[in-house]
Amino acid sequence: MREKLKRKQKEIIKNDKEDFEFMTMLNELPDVRAPRKLKKELYRELGIFYFPLHKRILSLVGLFIFTGAMYLFVQRLFHKFAGNFSLEALLKYMSLVYEKLLQFISVIKAGRHLQDVLFAFTNPWMLFGFSFVCSILILVFLGLMKERIQKETILVKLR
Amino acid sequence: MKEDINVIKEIRNGKKNEFAWIVKKYEDRLYSFVLRMVRNEEDALDLTQESFIKAFSSVDKFDERYSFKNWLFTIASHHTIDFLRKKGKISESQLVDKDIGKPFISHIDRIIADERTKKLEHEIEQLPENYRMVILLKYKEEMKIEDVAKIMEIPVGTIKVWLHRARAQLKKRMAK
Numbered sequence: 001m002r003e004k005l006k007r008k009q010k011e012i013i014k015n016d017k018e019d020f021e022f023m024t025m026l027n028e029l030p031d032v033r034a035p036r037k038l039k040k041e042l043y044r045e046l047g048i049f050y051f052p053l054h055k056r057i058l059s060l061v062g063l064f065i066f067t068g069a070m071y072l073f074v075q076r077l078f079h080k081f082a083g084n085f086s087l088e089a090l091l092k093y094m095s096l097v098y099e100k101l102l103q104f105i106s107v108i109k110a111g112r113h114l115q116d117v118l119f120a121f122t123n124p125w126m127l128f129g130f131s132f133v134c135s136i137l138i139l140v141f142l143g144l145m146k147e148r149i150q151k152e153t154i155l156v157k158l159r
Numbered sequence: 160m161k162e163d164i165n166v167i168k169e170i171r172n173g174k175k176n177e178f179a180w181i182v183k184k185y186e187d188r189l190y191s192f193v194l195r196m197v198r199n200e201e202d203a204l205d206l207t208q209e210s211f212i213k214a215f216s217s218v219d220k221f222d223e224r225y226s227f228k229n230w231l232f233t234i235a236s237h238h239t240i241d242f243l244r245k246k247g248k249i250s251e252s253q254l255v256d257k258d259i260g261k262p263f264i265s266h267i268d269r270i271i272a273d274e275r276t277k278k279l280e281h282e283i284e285q286l287p288e289n290y291r292m293v294i295l296l297k298y299k300e301e302m303k304i305e306d307v308a309k310i311m312e313i314p315v316g317t318i319k320v321w322l323h324r325a326r327a328q329l330k331k332r333m334a335k
Contacts, residue, residue, distance in 0.1 A: 004317050006249055022330060024297035034190035035204060039182060050179035110302050 163227040178215050185228070186211075189235050192295055196239045198284060206242055210235040223254055232300060233310045236292065240311075243288055275333075282332045290325035297322055 043050050051059075161180060169177045169278070189210060194203035213234050214221075221230055283291055289311075295306045308315045 012169060018330070021300055021328075022326070022333070026294065027278060029276065029280065029283075029299055030191075031187040032191040032194055034186040034207065038190065038204055038207060042182060043179065043211060045208070046174050046175070046178065048175060050180055075168065127243055135200075 164223055167218060167221060167223070167227060170215075175215075178218075181214075181227075182211055183232075183233060186302070189231065192232065192234055192238055192300065195280075195283060195295055196288065196292060197242060202242065206235065206238050210238050213238070220242065226306075228300075229302060229306050229310065232302070236296070236310050239292075240288075272303045279329070279333060282329055284330060285332070286325055290321055293318060293321045294329070296318065 037109075043142075163181070163184075166177050170181075175273050182224060189209045193206045194200065194211070197203050197206065210231070214231050215308060221227065258314070283294060286294065292311065293307060296302045296303065301312070304315055304318055308318045311318065
């Protein structure tokens with residue numbers, strides 16, 4: 001009887017141990033890493049702005065490197081040109097730049113007018129009309145010139 | 160250390176970006192649970208996304224007295240059950256199941272090195288859906304039987320029976 005009880009007790013202990021092991025195994029089943037697009041699509045859908053830590057660190061490091069590079073560049077530039085620097089020269093340079101800019105703008109304006117003229121000549125009637133007007137104007141101009149030369153000759157003769 | 164409930168309060172106060180913390184905390188667990196239930200990575204991804212969206216949109220309805228994790232898993236479980244039901248109907252009516260014969264080569268197989276755990280994973284996969292859900296919620300997610308019953312909307316007694324049977328089946332198959 002006692003042996004039977006002992007055997008039963010052993011069996012229960014063994015079963016409990018197995019159960020425990022089994023439950024631990026179930027509990028320790030590994031989690032599957034969710035695909036990256038889950039978060040990406042989810043945030044887009046929910047309108048959430050999320051800046052992960054590693055991206056924040058990378059951005060800060062990037063910004064730090066950029067700022068450092070800019071600082072060094074400006075410092076070198078300043079040292080290079082600091083010797084030649086004077087207010088008068090700067091103003092002169094600025095006015096020169098302004099003048100060049102105005103010239104550039106006027107060239108662009110002239111270019112636009114030229115474009116209009118060219119467009120006008122693409123129409124044959126316009127070309128014909130323009131040639132007609134031009135020839136009359138030239139004739140008138142020549143006539144006037146002739147008249148003026150004659151008047152000048154008369155005046156010379158009178159003197 | 161942040162607590163779920165504090166984050167939920169912040170979300171309710173308009174700081175919706177805080178939901179990212181919730182997603183980060185539960186995405187792997189929820190995705191794993193759904194993946195083990197539906198056995199298809201794309202479906203699992205969609206269902207996990209939908210569950211998070213539902214949780215976000217109904218965060219005001221969450222009762223702070225209860226566990227947020229359980230609430231989130233309730234949403235995911237309902238979505239999963241609906242999905243499996245629909246899928247069942249479709250496959251019954253069409254007599255064709257596209258996923259039959261499609262090997263379930265998931266991340267799970269790739270990350271589990273231990274053969275015994277691999278076998279367990281495989282055996283869980285073979286269980287009927289209700290047994291699988293009960294086992295996963297009870298042992299993997301360490302939920303109380305009462306909570307599992309609430310999540311699955313099934314009496315506690317039935318859950319206990321399912322749990323007992325699922326455990327017995329698993330043990331028997333594992334011993335083979």
